[in-house]
Amino acid sequence: MLANLRNVSSHEVELGKPGKVQELEPSKNPGSETMSGPHGVTWLALSVSLVFVFLGHPPGALGGNILVFPVDGSHWVNMNLLIEGLHARGHQITVVRSSSSWYIKESSPHYRSVSVTVPGGMDVEKQDYFAFLLGNLLEIRKGGSSPLAFASFYRLMLSGLSSLHQQGSSFVADIFENQALMQSLRDGRYDVALVDPGLPIGVLVAHELGLPTVFNVRWITSGEGHFVVAPSPASYVPVSGYVASDQMDFSQRLGNVLMYLLNTAIDRFVVSPHYDRLVEKYFEPGTTFYHLLQGADLWLMRVDFVFEFPRPTMPNIVYIGGFQCKPSEPLPxxxxxxxxxxxxxxxxxxxxxxxxxxxxxxxxxxxxxxxxxxxxxxxxxxxxxxxxxxxxxxxxxxxxxxxxxxxxxxxxxxxxxxxxxxxxxxxxxxxxxxxxxxxxxxxxxxxxxxxxxxxxxxxxxxxxxxxxxxxxxxxxxxxxxxxxxxxxxxxxxDKPVHPLETALFWTEFVIRNKGAAHLKTDSYKMPWYSYHSLDVIGFLLAVLFTLVTVTLCSLRFLCLRLCRKCKAKQE
Structure with missing residues (x-):
């Protein structure tokens, strides 16, 4: 791992043109000459070295090399806080962004950037896109809940969703086809990929680079992140897009199940095909996009159960809800x-x-x-x-x-x-x-x-x-x-550690241990009928049926035999 002892400027990578990282020489201590010994070693440096011998490594000397794939807009506000925190702890950060990005700046004191030019840009980066979307949705909602309004709402949403993920898949394809850029990323020798999977560009690139993956997440392609990594009973866990509490009556539970089926269908037929084509083209046979999404080493979930309804979880989910909160400062x-x-x-x-x-x-x-x-x-x-x-x-x-x-x-x-x-x-x-x-x-x-x-x-x-x-x-x-x-x-x-510190610790945990395989389950690789134990249930039902059948046949045989004996005695 690389020591973060230098300032790194941002650079842009157009398709086929790798950028260069400019490095600044470490500043010299103006007072070193007065404290240097005959061999040029300062007493101050010697003292610091002795302290580190007893106390451990200097801060940042073992800083990690982190590759970040953010999502623009309000998601970037969250990701940038993590980047600033990681940079302050001595890590070197590289952010992959679109050259037309709205919030994610090309230059920053906390990271260097790799800018990829995507023809037409990304819808998520266009400030007027959401104003257009809101205007249409408000008009639809004013029209009531008629079937026509419902159909109009989902036609608009699904069209925009498909377009967004088509652009995301094009972004990935442009990266993969740019051999100079891919070689630059491989030469970067990154320790971990920090990814916002709402737009899963980083999920695919991290897999290609063989990097451990940490998600900064609440939302994924199919909705709320828990639904692909943790058990999510529809009886009391509200589905993404369904406005209900965790205490649902029968009609609400019915609506929750129907919304789950709708979300599953949207993800399967509208979103995933864009990425399935990439996986089929660039990755080894047997790889599926959904498995890549589920296979992240760690999920930094922007959730606090003071706010969220209680639900099942998994050991590789770390809760950091409210990590952006801090005491107020004086106003202008x-x-x-x-x-x-x-x-x-x-x-x-x-x-x-x-x-x-x-x-x-x-x-x-x-x-x-x-x-x-x-x-x-x-x-x-x-x-x-x-x-x-x-x-x-x-x-x-x-x-x-x-x-x-x-x-x-x-x-x-x-x-x-x-x-x-x-x-x-x-x-x-x-x-x-x-x-x-x-x-x-x-x-x-x-x-x-x-x-x-x-x-x-x-x-x-x-x-x-x-x-x-x-x-x-x-x-x-x-x-x-x-x-x-x-x-x-x-x-x-009322927490022992601030959520931001928790997020930073677990990101460094993945760096130190080169992943967190011991915390994640491979249950997502099981066939659906095995995951839900339908094969076991079927086997047990078959055994039960066989036992019942044998028992009934035995009883019938015994009854017939007794009847014959009784009849023989009577004759």
Whole structure:
């Protein structure tokens, strides 16, 4: 493994053109001459060497070489935190990114980059893609739950999903076909691949390079990550996309099973074929994409069971939910002054995350009018069109230090779309939530807080000034919301080690031990009928049937024989 004793600049690899890594010479100690002995060895260096002899290796001297495959957007926010933490511990990081990436910058003090040019870019990197998707989904939801609206919703979703993964498979193919790039990656002698499997580019490349794999994960190609690595009984484990708690009645369990079958069909016929073709072309016979996905050494699961419903797990799943949370820091002067002007009423924070710029103007205007009727100040992340009816108590910003605002002593409530990062930060800082879920898992996320009494959830397609105002006032004045969130915060914080430290430790564990094969099961390689013991059940039923048949035949034989004897005596 390589010592991380140098600064490494980013480089770009166009198809067929490997980049070069520029290295800087280590800085010299300007005071070394005055402390050097006759042989050029400083007393300071000698002292440090002696300390290391007794105390062990210097920090970072055995740093690992880590290859990272992230996903753009809000996923990158999480991955970047891990990268910064690993870099601070002396590891060398290389990030593989698209040259048109939205969030993942080419240059960084924490990593070098390998930029691959993908014709047309990736949909996940286009800021207007999610605005387009949201606009269509809101129109569909306004139309009710008719079969036509349902079909329109899934046609739009499946088309976008297939397109995204087709682009992802093209990204992998471009990497594999670029022999210079592949040789550069092989020459990098990486110790581990850190992968976000939501777009499983790194899953395939890591297998080709023969690297141990660590997933930074909650979502995979077929939904929530647990469903491919751990037992997931549909009787009490809600399926991805099905908004229900873990206490389901019969109709909900029926719906949960149907959603599971639908997710399985989508993954099998819409997503996986793009990657199955790659596996068939580039890998050894018998390899399947799904097995590569299930075969990761370690799953860093962005889940905390204070937030998530209890469910079965596996020994190679490490839970790091809320690892991005931290104490708040001082705010910029303009924000602090605005908050202090709120007096005893405090302030409300509103954000719809990173993917969606804004709601339709009729919805934002209803929200603005409701905010104007409140005595609290409002800080609203709103880069879209200025809403009508905006009050003097509301400040619109394009960007804000969300964690620091949530940790401020004067905050009273958080109006949020239901992204995982924001909800964990709200829970960490004990801030009750008014939920406005828009896309993807946000509906399930806000439900988890709602059933615990820490959030009030609204349907954004039915929102009005009055309904929004009543919801915010309920969260502000009904003390149970605050007390329930405070209880969740206490449970979330009650850990021996911060989740980020846990994530860093287990990543280094895989590096030190060249994988974690002893923690993962090979059950996914079993045929489905063996996994569910259907062959054993069939065998036992056959044995039982044979025993019953032999017993009945024996009894019948004995009865017939006794009858003949009795008849013979009577004659």
């Amino acid at each position: 002067t303009d924000l602090e002054e605005f908050i202090q002007s709120s007096g005893e009423h405090g302030f409300i924070l509103m954000s719809l995350g990173t993917l969606v710029k804004s709601l339709p103007v009729e919805a934002t205007s209803a929200i603005a009018s409701a905010f104007a009727a409140l005595p609290q100040k409002v800080i609203w992340k709103h880069p879209g069109k200025r809403p009508h009816g905006l009050g003097n108590n509301t400040m619109l910003v394009d960007w804000m230090p969300q964690n620091d605002l949530l940790g401020h002593s004067k905050i009273k409530a958080f109006v949020a779309h239901g992204g995982t990062n924001g909800l964990y930060e709200a829970m960490y800082h004990s801030v009750p939530v008014v939920g406005l879920p828009l896309l993807f898992d946000q509906f399930e996320n806000v439900l988890r807080l709602e059933v615990r009494g820490a959030a009030k959830v609204l349907d954004v397609t039915k929102i009005s000034t009055q309904s929004f105002l009543e919801a915010v006032q309920e969260v502000l004045h009904e003390t149970s919301y605050k007390s329930n969130m405070t209880r969740l915060s206490e449970l979330h914080r």
